[in-house]
Amino acid sequence: MTSLALIEAAAARLEGHTRRTPLLEAPLLNRLAGRRVLVKAECLQVTGSFKARGGWSAVSSLPAGARGVLAMSSGNHAQGVAWAAAAHGLAAVIVMPSDAPAVKIANTRAYGAEVVTYDRLCDDRDALAAGLAADRGLVLIPPFDHAQVIAGQGTTGLEIAEQAAEAGVTRAAVLVPCGGGGLAAGIALALEARAPGLRLQTVEPVGFDDMARSLASGQPQRNATAGGSVCDAILTPTPGKLTLPVLQRLAGPGLTVTDAQALQAVALAFTHLRLVAEPGGAVALAAALATPDLPDAVICVVSGGNVDPSLFAQTLAA
């Protein structure tokens, strides 16, 4: 299981490879929100999302002699694993839904991975991946339910703890976009040890709030549908077996935002922070602006910025 020691060890392996992303703040955004809003800009991470952390953490902890890796991902984990595998001289096969954003598929290939696509609604992704892994002797790097992946994502939390202290923030809500919960669980574990006044809450799209409902009920819940939100990065069907217990212990109530609110947050990140955020990566910023009962300081993770230009242009024009 992921511990602070595992997160610290991952941070040491990531040193010089991933980036200490900035914690940004904008006066006009604070005014709009009526509170301090500090943005941990993981869209500036290598490969454009926090997934480079977990990818590097997992690949760098493989046993010697590994022949290659396999991952299933709608695009950000894909790029993180593809990039980390290439840097370690390992082959990478990435199983991606055929409706993933074109920019994510193209970049995953550009990092040197072989991309195998499947139909999100019809095909059995897990069986496809298991067959490829067995045939080729590849090690599966799961997107979130894996101790070293969670440890890698948790390095974001070590940085938030330091950067919040530098910004004079000791009590705050930390809002984190949530698919399977790997980023949220990793950050929660880091904050528990390093910044106990910072309390994490997950943020999901309305209709894909399996984590919020699981936290509320105490039992793992599933989403009714697999697709249909613009927040493609975080449409995971159900919480992880490793991530849910961590978040049950450490997180506050889960929050939700609509697709329209996520897109509005993409536009606000453009105007006030000069950041390119993807819709799924902007849900925490959306929640910081839309949720009434939040403390005077809110830290939002903008978790990724891999968005097709045409969607981004439409968002700005709206």
Next chain:
Amino acid sequence: MTSLALIEAAAARLEGHTRRTPLLEAPLLNRLAGRRVLVKAECLQVTGSFKARGGWSAVSSLPAGARGVLAMSSGNHAQGVAWAAAAHGLAAVIVMPSDAPAVKIANTRAYGAEVVTYDRLCDDRDALAAGLAADRGLVLIPPFDHAQVIAGQGTTGLEIAEQAAEAGVTRAAVLVPCGGGGLAAGIALALEARAPGLRLQTVEPVGFDDMARSLASGQPQRNATAGGSVCDAILTPTPGKLTLPVLQRLAGPGLTVTDAQALQAVALAFTHLRLVAEPGGAVALAAALATPDLPDAVICVVSGGNVDPSLFAQTLAA
């Protein structure tokens, strides 16, 4: 005159107010350029451009008893001065061309300044500003030809020197967008002292290359026209009296890029760096990709990200 000591003193005054912006690098952008391209992301600076540095430096060094400040600017200096003045409790009047990007005018007002507009082609901006300053007892903060403004912009160079060393870069071209030359002169002075292996070159839009021609001829040159490029931030008619001698001593030949190349760089910063750059702020990145004879490592300053959403959306759609 601006010296290293004046830049270091400005850095001390800026501490806790402006941001140490990141030096970003992207594997796929390096591959495209055929060299290492490191991007100093001043579009992530407070107010969305490096002008917050010079604004704060100048306002924080005013004598006690100053009643307020006045600035002339197409928008980035406007916001930098307006923000710094408000934080110091001073009134600010900003004289802006009526065709400045709407986002820049709106943000300048949002920081609390009074905006007075003029017609870029017909009105005498300097006479208008002088009259306002005299009538209201305001201190003029020039956009570039001022020792404390140059010192503030030079703090960018102190950071580049540190961050390049951290990235293992000791020899590189440092490409800097250039209007009047305040940012370039400040950076050049800082690099002379702190990173002598880094050599600065200015970048301007084709047709607005007064600095490149002045450096080549040894005499101050003027642009033939006042407007007509999408790079609104850097259409200054002629180099500064303080900046030109610094750059004659320290800079290499000036570079130029077309508007189309600047817009292409805006799109590449979107895709590979997840940064919002304005066209004038992206000219150095454009030159890093378009100029054949550059060293293996190039550091580009992306100097601002205040761009109207409609123009940005058009750029992505092109």
